[in-house]
Amino acid sequence: MHLLGIIRSTHQNLRWRSRMVKYEDLLKEIDQIGDKTGLKDYHAFVYWFIETNFGIDEQKILNSICDGTHDKGVDAVIIDDIEKNVTIIQSKFERAGNKVQIKEAEIKLLAAVKNYFNSRKALDAAIKKGNEIAKRLLTNAFDSIRKKAYSLELFFITTHKNIPDLD
DSSP states (O other): OEEEEEEEEETTEEEEEEEEEOHHHHHHHHHHHHHHHOOOHHHHHHHHHHHHHHOOOHHHHHHHBOOSTTOTTOSEEEEETTTTEEEEEEEEOOSSOSOSOOOHHHHHHHHHGGGGGSOHHHHHHHHTTSOHHHHHHHHHHHHHHHHHOOEEEEEEEESSSOOOOOO
């Protein structure tokens, strides 16, 4: 068994949670997703997490992934119009699993994403050099949060070692 690390942030709360998974089974599922979709393993890990936890269909999952160069610290953005919620996911995947320690800076980068939604000016500054998919998804998220009063939830998912002390 292997610990899958999940950090969840809602409003001002930051919670670390570990979930036991049989790592070999997780890798098989990730490989199957990769074979089916053509995604690399680190994107398939994000896909797996969304599919497992949110039950979203394949096309919506694929359209929510923005990981890549200039992704602004965001790997996926999910806008749920029924629950009136925006979920932002950042991930760190390593095939070997539980070998590399999570860096505090990686957690802080995701926490800083909340600031993108303080104002249109803050968002524009953050996404100025972002990739086109990240720009589109974060702009849509901003509109949902600011114009429709959706809540914001951040997830950091990882196969790396435990969270550093963030005091």
